[in-house]
Amino acid sequence: QVRLQESGPELVKPSQTLSLTCSVSGGSIRSGGHYWSWIRQHPGEGLEWIGYIYYSGNTHYNPSLERRLTISIDTTKSHFSLNVASVTAADTAVYFCARLSVVGRHFDYWGQGAPVTVSS
């Protein structure tokens, strides 16, 4: 059973960089056919896809967020990370990591989510 767990600070100051890490266990982060993704949920709203990374390092980002995003991967530590630069209150959300399966193009495993508040 693949398990994902987000970690990182719950409070970030405006204009700073939000950094989160997702640890993967129970399966290989190098498995073909899977992309490691970030998704967020603003308070009281639906989900927003942020982007994904393949184990090779190839990335794809939501065009509306792309200029502030960096997703990276460390296959030796079996984790991948999200950086969002120049954050504002609009980046306050619960951030989920998830595995995107090429089969069916769906997110088959998710983490529990990490709440992040942007505030001074």
Next chain:
Amino acid sequence: QSALTQPPSASASPGESVTVSCTGTNSDIGGYDYVSWYQHHPGKAPRALIYEVTKRASGVPPRFSASKSANVASLTVSGLQPDDEATYFCSSYAGNNDWIFGGGTKLTVL
């Protein structure tokens, strides 16, 4: 891309059936057979229920079924059980390696 449209809430009694809709456009739901549904209990990891419009994810009981017509996808939960009380999200592939989600429907089991 605008989010997919879901009703914010739905309710039904134990044993009954309920259907949740998810409305998109020709650029997402109507353009691809890659609609998926997820169940989310607060504080827990979301769980994949359905993928490729109608296929149940591993371990998902047949009480959960789904379909699509044009730009509208639907999830039906039959034989409602108390543990079905959760928020249900739809998602669709939107082309260009992009994904889009719905606003979520909070299902209450009365």
